[in-house]
Amino acid sequence: MSKAEFYHIFNNAMGEETTDLFLIERLKSGDKNAMFPLYDKYSGALFGVIVRMCRDRELAEDLLQESFIRIWEKIDTYEPDRGKFYTWAYRISRNTTLNHLRKSSPLIQQEDLSVYKDREDDMSNESSDQLYGVIKKLDAHHQKAINLVYFMGHTHQEAHQIMDVPLGTFKSYIRQALLKLRTIRSELYFILIAIEVLANG
Amino acid sequence: MDKKKIIEEGLLERYILGTLSIEEENLLLEVLSTDEALKEHMQELEADFEQIGKENAIEPPANIKARLRTSLGEERTDSRSPASGSASTLQSGRLMVAASLAALFALGSFWLYVQWQRSLDDFNNLQVQTNQLQERLSGLERQYASTRERYTTINDPEAIPLYLVGNQKSPESRVTAYVNHKSKTVIVNSLGLVPLERERAYQMWADVEGEMINMGLLPDGHEYIPLRYIEKAESLNITVEPAGGSEHPTVQNLITNVYL
Numbered sequence: 001m002s003k004a005e006f007y008h009i010f011n012n013a014m015g016e017e018t019t020d021l022f023l024i025e026r027l028k029s030g031d032k033n034a035m036f037p038l039y040d041k042y043s044g045a046l047f048g049v050i051v052r053m054c055r056d057r058e059l060a061e062d063l064l065q066e067s068f069i070r071i072w073e074k075i076d077t078y079e080p081d082r083g084k085f086y087t088w089a090y091r092i093s094r095n096t097t098l099n100h101l102r103k104s105s106p107l108i109q110q111e112d113l114s115v116y117k118d119r120e121d122d123m124s125n126e127s128s129d130q131l132y133g134v135i136k137k138l139d140a141h142h143q144k145a146i147n148l149v150y151f152m153g154h155t156h157q158e159a160h161q162i163m164d165v166p167l168g169t170f171k172s173y174i175r176q177a178l179l180k181l182r183t184i185r186s187e188l189y190f191i192l193i194a195i196e197v198l199a200n201g
Numbered sequence: 202m203d204k205k206k207i208i209e210e211g212l213l214e215r216y217i218l219g220t221l222s223i224e225e226e227n228l229l230l231e232v233l234s235t236d237e238a239l240k241e242h243m244q245e246l247e248a249d250f251e252q253i254g255k256e257n258a259i260e261p262p263a264n265i266k267a268r269l270r271t272s273l274g275e276e277r278t279d280s281r282s283p284a285s286g287s288a289s290t291l292q293s294g295r296l297m298v299a300a301s302l303a304a305l306f307a308l309g310s311f312w313l314y315v316q317w318q319r320s321l322d323d324f325n326n327l328q329v330q331t332n333q334l335q336e337r338l339s340g341l342e343r344q345y346a347s348t349r350e351r352y353t354t355i356n357d358p359e360a361i362p363l364y365l366v367g368n369q370k371s372p373e374s375r376v377t378a379y380v381n382h383k384s385k386t387v388i389v390n391s392l393g394l395v396p397l398e399r400e401r402a403y404q405m406w407a408d409v410e411g412e413m414i415n416m417g418l419l420p421d422g423h424e425y426i427p428l429r430y431i432e433k434a435e436s437l438n439i440t441v442e443p444a445g446g447s448e449h450p451t452v453q454n455l456i457t458n459v460y461l
Contacts, residue, residue, distance in 0.1 A: 032273045039266060044258030045251070051259050061265055068269050082230065083217070084244075086251045091219030133256025150253060155220045156211060171211040178214070178249050185252070 020085045027075045035072055042086055043068070046093045052130060052151040053097045063100060067093040098153050134184050142177035145170060202228045204239055213243045217250055351388070351425045359383040363459045365439060371395055371456035376419075378405075378437055380461065385430040387416065394421040397441065404442045406450045407431035408458075413438065413450045436460045 019037075026034030046067060051060040070092050078088050131151070135143055141163070148159040160170035207213060212229050215221045221229065233240045354360060360379040367374030375393030380386075394403055403419040405428055417428040419439060438458040440450045 035273060036266065036270070039269065043265070044260050045254035047261040048257045048259040049254060052257075061262060064261055065265055065269050065272060069272050072273055084247045084251065086254065087217050087247050090217075090250070090254065094219060131257055133253065135253055135256065146253065149214070149218055149220075150250065151257070156215060171209070174211055174214055175208070178246060181249055181253070182245070 017084075021080060024075065024078060024080070024085060027072065032072065035068065038071075038085070038089075039068055042089055045086070046089060049090065049151055050093055050097050052147075053094070053153045054101060059100075060097075063097050064093070066100075067096045070096060094153050134181055134188070137184050138177055138180055142173055142180060145173035146177050149174065202232055204232070204236060207232065207239065208242075213239075213246050216243070217247055347425075354381070354384075354386065354388050355379055357381055357384070360386075360388075361461075363437065363461070365437065365457040365459045367395070367457050368455070370454070371441075374439075374456055376439065376457060378459070380430075380437075385432075387428045387430050389419060389426045389428055390424045391419050391421050391426055392424050394419070396421050400444050401441055402444050402446060403439055403456075404446045404450065406438045406440065407434035408436040408438060409433050410435070415446070415448070418446045434461055 020041075023034040023038050027038075043064060047060060047064050050063050050067070051057055054060050054063060067089070071089055074092065078085065082088075131143065131147060135146060138146070144163060145159065148154045148162060149156065154162065156167065156170060156174070160167045163170060163173075165173070202212075207229065212221065212225065216226060216229055233243060355362075360381045363378045363380060365374075365376040365378065371394075374395050377390040377393070379388040389405065391403070397403065403421060405416040405419050406413040407416050408414075409431060410433070414431050414434075415429075416431060416437070417426075419426060419428070436458050438450065439456055440452070441454040441456060442451060
């Protein structure tokens with residue numbers, strides 16, 4: 001049995017959270033092989049964020065690799081009580097990507113929004129067409145709000161300027177978007193259950 | 202910082218996205234540690250964001266994983282990171298344990314070698330002492346056998362003790378002779394003879410029908426001197442002769458005699 005097979009079986013048996021904690025403990029004890037089941041599980045989601053953030057697939061590949069190296073380097077600082085592993089890994093990937101983008105444009109200061117505006121212009125070509133899942137069912141302004149902060153790495157302060165709405169309004173967009181997402185997901189969940197019940201009598 | 206403000210200000214979302222300042226984050230974590238409902242709400246938001254991420258996942262090329270595997274191997278060996286530091290600490294910890302065990306083993310081996318050398322020296326010393334003791338024992342055995350023989354000879358009921366007292370030429374001399382006609386032996390104790398110069402010696406003679414027959418030299422200071430037994434001896438005589446003895450006795454140097 002390969003390690004990947006072992007972790008797959010272990011994951012099913014123990015539940016995702018327990019599996020993550022088990023792998024994280026292995027990582028903390030110096031077992032680098034524990035990184036690869038975590039990579040298999042989260043690299044797609046993180047790569048999706050990095051690609052949308054830097055708009056350069058080749059660069060995104062390097063940044064994904066760098067992000068996981070940093071996860072390995074900083075794993076001792078991860079505290080499960082403070083949040084999920086994915087949240088922590090997302091922050092590392094986001095910061096790795098933004099730091100690279102800032103370094104590659106030395107004339108642009110951290111608070112200078114032009115870099116984001118340029119990327120927003122680039123994004124207009126592909127824009128939210130690249131988003132999938134339940135988020136696509138949100139209203140456009142909600143999609144854009146989530147997209148700006150989650151996939152493009154903007155702060156709320158930056159994003160409300162990009163959307164040209166007051167900060168308070170933007171914060172409401174985010175809250176409403178997340179609430180709507182959960183509502184839609186719940187509806188889909190009940191629809192799936194109904195289909196299941198009807199299908200099986 | 203109250204709960205309403207946390208929600209309205211979007212602090213939970215910003216915490217998940219990692220855009221809070223350190224101060225804001227610490228304040229939020231403090232509230233979360235005491236407010237279970239708020240913490241539960243944050244966990245739901247985390248799950249929502251994770252779900253969005255997974256729904257918009259893009260599969261990275263397979264070679265990234267291989268590159269990561271290589272990089273992690275290098276990271277681990279060059280000890281640049283805390284994690285690789287802990288890995289290398291673990292590694293160096295193992296090496297320290299191995300080195301300690303090796304050092305203990307070397308010290309143990311050295312100690313055993315020293316002990317072995319000491320034991321070898323002790324064994325050699327014991328061997329020498331044993332040999333010396335064996336020689337002494339052999340000497341004592343020989344001495345015992347000799348003493349026993351003398352005792353047996355002297356105390357033999359057939360042995361006749363004869364006392365010779367010095368004449369005017371050697372008034373202080375005393376000699377005891379044991380004559381055993383059955384075993385045909387003569388034993389003389391010369392401890393009572395006055396010591397002579399190096400160039401002269403005492404000599405004992407047996408008188409047989411007027412002829413003095415040599416029985417042998419009689420060194421002074423000995424308690425057990427076996428001499429030649431002479432058949433039909435009538436008397437025993439001691440003269441002072443030149444060193445090495447004479448073929449015929451010097452009668453004027455007779456110092457003592459006894460009749461049998």
